Amino acid sequence: xxxxxxxxxxxxxxxxxxxxxxxxxxxxxxxxxxLEIPPERFVIVSGIxxxxxxxxxxxxxxxxGLHGRAIPPATAIKITNPDLVVIAESGDGxxxxxxxxxxxxxxxxxxxxxxxxxxxxxxxxxxxxxSPTSREGFKTPVQVEGVILKPFNPIAVAIANGASFVxxxxxxxxxxxxxxxxxxxxxxxFSLVDLFQPCVTFNKLNTYQWFKDxxxxxxxxxxxxxKVEAFKRAxxxxxxPLGIFYVEERKTFEENxxxxxxxxxxxxxxxxxxxxxxxxxxxxxxx
Amino acid sequence: MKxxxxxxxxxxxxxxxxxxxxxxxxxxxxxxxxxxxxxxxxSRVRGxxxxxxxxxxxxxxxxxxxxxxxxxxxKKGAVNHLKxxxxxxxxxxxxxxxxxxxxxxxxVPFTKIATEIGDRIFSNTVAVGTLSAIIGVDFKTLExxxxxxxxxxxxxxxxxxxxxxxxGFEIGEGLVKEGKxxxxxxxxPNVKDDLLIDGASAIGLGAIAGGCNFISSYPMxxxxxxxxxxxxxxxxxxxxxxxxxxxxxxxxxxxxxxYAGSRAMVTTAGGGFALMVExxxxxxxxxxxxxxxxxxxxxxxxxxxxxxxxxxxxxxxxSGHGEFPKILLAPGTLEDAFYLTQKAFYFADKFQxxxxxxxxxxxxxxYYNISNLEVPKVQPQKFIVETTKDYKRYQLVENGxxxxxxxxxxxxxxxxxDEHDESGHITEDLDIRVKMVEKRLKKFDAIRAEIIPPxxxxxxxxxxxxxxxxxxYPMIREAVENVGDKKMAFLYFKQVYPIHxxxxxxxxxxxxRIIIENNATSQFGQLLKLETGIDFDxxxxxxxGMPFSVEELISRLKEGR
Numbered sequence: 001x002x003x004x005x006x007x008x009x010x011x012x013x014x015x016x017x018x019x020x021x022x023x024x025x026x027x028x029x030x031x032x033x034x035l036e037i038p039p040e041r042f043v044i045v046s047g048i049x050x051x052x053x054x055x056x057x058x059x060x061x062x063x064x065g066l067h068g069r070a071i072p073p074a075t076a077i078k079i080t081n082p083d084l085v086v087i088a089e090s091g092d093g094x095x096x097x098x099x100x101x102x103x104x105x106x107x108x109x110x111x112x113x114x115x116x117x118x119x120x121x122x123x124x125x126x127x128x129x130x131s132p133t134s135r136e137g138f139k140t141p142v143q144v145e146g147v148i149l150k151p152f153n154p155i156a157v158a159i160a161n162g163a164s165f166v167x168x169x170x171x172x173x174x175x176x177x178x179x180x181x182x183x184x185x186x187x188x189x190f191s192l193v194d195l196f197q198p199c200v201t202f203n204k205l206n207t208y209q210w211f212k213d214x215x216x217x218x219x220x221x222x223x224x225x226x227k228v229e230a231f232k233r234a235x236x237x238x239x240x241p242l243g244i245f246y247v248e249e250r251k252t253f254e255e256n257x258x259x260x261x262x263x264x265x266x267x268x269x270x271x272x273x274x275x276x277x278x279x280x281x282x283x284x285x286x287x
Numbered sequence: 288m289k290x291x292x293x294x295x296x297x298x299x300x301x302x303x304x305x306x307x308x309x310x311x312x313x314x315x316x317x318x319x320x321x322x323x324x325x326x327x328x329x330s331r332v333r334g335x336x337x338x339x340x341x342x343x344x345x346x347x348x349x350x351x352x353x354x355x356x357x358x359x360x361x362k363k364g365a366v367n368h369l370k371x372x373x374x375x376x377x378x379x380x381x382x383x384x385x386x387x388x389x390x391x392x393x394x395v396p397f398t399k400i401a402t403e404i405g406d407r408i409f410s411n412t413v414a415v416g417t418l419s420a421i422i423g424v425d426f427k428t429l430e431x432x433x434x435x436x437x438x439x440x441x442x443x444x445x446x447x448x449x450x451x452x453x454x455g456f457e458i459g460e461g462l463v464k465e466g467k468x469x470x471x472x473x474x475x476p477n478v479k480d481d482l483l484i485d486g487a488s489a490i491g492l493g494a495i496a497g498g499c500n501f502i503s504s505y506p507m508x509x510x511x512x513x514x515x516x517x518x519x520x521x522x523x524x525x526x527x528x529x530x531x532x533x534x535x536x537x538x539x540x541x542x543x544x545x546y547a548g549s550r551a552m553v554t555t556a557g558g559g560f561a562l563m564v565e566x567x568x569x570x571x572x573x574x575x576x577x578x579x580x581x582x583x584x585x586x587x588x589x590x591x592x593x594x595x596x597x598x599x600x601x602x603x604x605x606s607g608h609g610e611f612p613k614i615l616l617a618p619g620t621l622e623d624a625f626y627l628t629q630k631a632f633y634f635a636d637k638f639q640x641x642x643x644x645x646x647x648x649x650x651x652x653x654y655y656n657i658s659n660l661e662v663p664k665v666q667p668q669k670f671i672v673e674t675t676k677d678y679k680r681y682q683l684v685e686n687g688x689x690x691x692x693x694x695x696x697x698x699x700x701x702x703x704x705d706e707h708d709e710s711g712h713i714t715e716d717l718d719i720r721v722k723m724v725e726k727r728l729k730k731f732d733a734i735r736a737e738i739i740p741p742x743x744x745x746x747x748x749x750x751x752x753x754x755x756x757x758x759x760y761p762m763i764r765e766a767v768e769n770v771g772d773k774k775m776a777f778l779y780f781k782q783v784y785p786i787h788x789x790x791x792x793x794x795x796x797x798x799x800r801i802i803i804e805n806n807a808t809s810q811f812g813q814l815l816k817l818e819t820g821i822d823f824d825x826x827x828x829x830x831x832g833m834p835f836s837v838e839e840l841i842s843r844l845k846e847g848r
Binding site: 039043053055059061064066069071072073075080081083101102104105257259262263265267268269272273277280281 | 524
C-alpha cells in the first residue's frame with residue numbers, strides 16, 4: 001500500500017518547522033501502509049496537545065477527545081468493534097500526566113490497542129513547562145530553578161504493571177521506529193510505544209543530537225520475554241535503550257469479557273433480546 | 288387496628304434486618320398482600336442503627352409513612368433511634384434486653400427460641416414467623432418460601448427454619464388471639480404474580496429495554512445498584528459492564544463506546560458526576576449520545592453518603608462548560624424508572640445529546656409490588672447511518688442533527704473536542720464557529736417537540752396546585768389525595784429539562800402554587816420561575832437526608848390554609 005493514501009492534501013499544520021511530530025506522522029503513515037491497513041479500518045484516538053493533532057493530518061477515523069483521555073475511549077471503541085485497529089496517541093503530558101490513572105489501569109485491562117506517546121520531555125502547546133518525563137534540573141518558566149521531580153519512567157512502570165507489549169523508539173530513526181510500531185500494532189493486547197521526539201522550540205536540552213547521543217538499541221540477542229531482565233534494562237539511565245523491552249501473550253480485555261463469552265457479534269451490531277428480557281421480568285415475579 | 292400497617296425493623300448493620308425484610312416482603316407478596324419497603328441506613332458495614340419500613344395495605348401503596356404501627360427491635364437503642372416516630376399506639380416487639388427504658392413492649396424471645404432450635408441465626412426467621420401471623424399470612428405460604436429459599440442448603444437447614452418460623456408464627460397467633468394486636472388487611476390474589484423490585488432494578492431493566500450494551504462506572508452510593516444489576520445480567524444480554532478506574536475514565540469510555548456504535552451509560556452520584564462533568568461537555572461538543580444515571584444524595588462533597596436528596600438538579604442542568612443542549616429526566620415511580628431509562632437511550636441517540644436520569648437514594652432503594660413492566664414489542668430505534676466516501680460527521684443540516692455514522696463503513700468518522708468543521712477537523716475559523724454553535728443549539732427545537740408532559744392528578748377546577756418532580760411523587764400524591772382539599776391538584780414532572788410548555792398554563796391557572804422538593808433551595812422552583820416567570824407561594828422543602836413522609840406533607844400542606 002502506498003502511504004500517500006493517508007495524505008490530506010494541502011492543509012494548515014500547526015507544528016513548528018523541524019518538529020519531531022512530522023517524523024512521527026510520517027512513521028505512522030508508513031506503518032499503516034506496510035501493514036496494509038486503509039484509513040477506514042482504523043481509529044486514532046488522541047487527547048490534547050500538539051501531538052494529539054496528528055490524526056487531523058492524515059486520513060483516518062479519529063476521536064480527538066479531551067486532555068489525558070485518549071485511552072478510555074480507545075478501550076471502549078475496541079471492545080465495541082474488535083474489527084477496528086485502534087491506536088491511542090498523544091503527548092507525554094497527556095498520557096503520563098493528566099491521564100496517568102488511565103495509563104496505569106488500561107495495561108492491567110489489556111485491551112488490544114496501541115498507545116503511542118510522543119515523548120519530548122516538555123509541554124509544547126502551553127509553551128514550555130516541565131512534563132512528567134522532563135529531566136531533573138531542566139529549567140522552564142515555571143520550574144525556574146530547574147525540575148526537582150524525578151522523571152517518570154513509563155517503560156519500567158509498564159513492565160511492572162502488566163503491559164503486554166512495552167517498547168521505546170526515537171524518531172531520530174524513522175525506519176527503526178516503523179519497525180517497532182508495526183510490531184506494536186500487530187501485538188494482541190495493550191502495547192506501549194514511548195516515542196522520543198525533540199521539541200525544537202521549547203526544549204533546547206533534549207535535541208535531535210541529544211537523543212542520538214543518549215540512546216542505543218537493545219542488542220539483537222536481547223530476549224523480550226524475560227520480565228526481570230526487561231525491568232533491569234528499563235532502569236538504565238546513562239544511555240536510554242530503544243527497542244522492544246517486553247512482550248507477553250495473554251488474553252485481551254475483549255477476549256476476557258463476559259459480553260463476548262456466548263456471542264461473538266460485535267456490540268455495535270447487536271440487538272436486544274426482547275424475549276429474554278420478558279423472561280427475565282417474568283422470572284422476577286417468582287423472586 | 289386498620290387495613291394499612293407500617294412495620295419497622297431496626298437493628299445494627301450486619302444483624303440480619305435485610306434478611307427479615309427480604310423474607311417478609313416476599314412472603315407477603317406471595318400470599319397476596321400489597322407491600323412496600325424502604326430502608327434508611329448508615330454509611331458503615333457493621334454497627335450503628337439501620338431500619339427498614341415495610342408497609343402492608345389492602346390497597347397498592349408506594350409511599351413512605353412516618354408512623355410506626357409495629358416496631359421490631361433487634362438492638363438496644365433502636366427505639367430511641369426512632370423515638371420521633373414511636374408513639375402510644377406503636378406496638379414494640381422484641382426481647383427485653385433490646386428495648387430502651389421507659390417503653391411498653393411485648394416480649395418476644397426471638398433469640399431464645401432460635402437458640403433452642405440450634406443457632407441464634409434462626410432468630411430472623413422467628414421474627415418473620417411472628418410478623419406473618421400478625422398480618423394474617425397463611426403459614427403454608429411462609430413454609431413454601433422457606434423451603435425454596437433454603438433448598439440448596441439441605442434438609443436440616445430447611446427444617447430448622449420452618450421450625451423457627453412455626454414457633455414465631457404461634458407467638459404471633461397468640462398475640463392476635465389475646466387482642467394485643469388487631470390487623471385487618473385484605474388480600475388481592477392478583478398481587479401474587481406481581482413484580483417486587485427496587486428502583487435500581489427498574490432502571491437496569493429499562494436500560495436493557497433501551498438497548499444498553501455498555502456500562503462503565505465507578506462504585507458510589509446510591510448509584511452502584513444499576514452497575515451491579517447490569518453486571519449480573521451482562522453475560523445473558525451481552526453487555527460490557529466495566530468498573531472503570533475512576534469516573535473520568537467511565538464517562539470517556541461511555542462516549543467512546545457510543546462513537547463506535549454501542550449504546551452506553553454511566554451510573555454515579557453527585558461526587559462522581561462532578562468528575563464526569565468534562566465528559567458532559569465533550570458529549571456536547573462532539574455531539575455524542577450519553578446516558579447518565581445520577582443518583583442524588585445529600586452533598587456538598589461527601590455529604591451523607593447513604594441518605595437521600597434532590598440537590599443536584601441545577602448542577603446537572605449546568606454541568607459541562609460551554610453551551611449545548613441536554614435532557615434531564617426524573618422518575619417518581621418504578622414504572623417511570625423503567626420507561627424513562629428506555630426513553631433516555633432514545634433521546635440520546637436521536638438528538639445526539641447527553642441525557643441525565645435524576646434518581647436518588649430513596650428511589651433506587653425503595654420497592655413495592657407492581658403488576659408489570661411493559662417490554663417493548665420492537666427493537667429500540669437506532670439512528671446510525673451507513674457512511675459513504677464523502678461522509679461528513681458534522682454536515683450542516685436544517686434541524687442541526689447531522690446523520691451519525693460509526694467507523695467501519697466507507698466513510699471516515701472524525702470527531703473533535705476542538706471546534707471543528709463539517710468533516711470534524713479542527714478549525715479556528717470564526718464563521719464556522721458561529722455556524723457550529725447555532726447548529727448544536729438548534730437541536731433544542733427538535734428536542735422541544737418531544738418533551739414528556741407533566742402528569743396532572745386532581746380536579747380540573749383546582750385552586751391550589753402542588754408541584755413536585757422525581758422520587759417525591761408517591762408521597763406527594765398520597766398526601767394530596769388525603770389532605771381533604773377538593774380543590775387541590777398535583778402536577779408531577781418526570782422530565783425536568785427542557786420543561787414542557789404546558790407547565791406555564793398549569794401554573795397560571797392556580798390561585799395558590801406550592802412546590803415540594805427534597806432540597807434546601809427549591810431548585811426546580813427556581814428553574815420553573817426562570818422558564819415561566821411564575822413564582823411559588825409556598826415552598827415545602829426537606830433536606831435532612833430523609834424522604835418526605837405522607838403525614839408530614841399532609842400537615843405542611845394544611846399549614847396556613
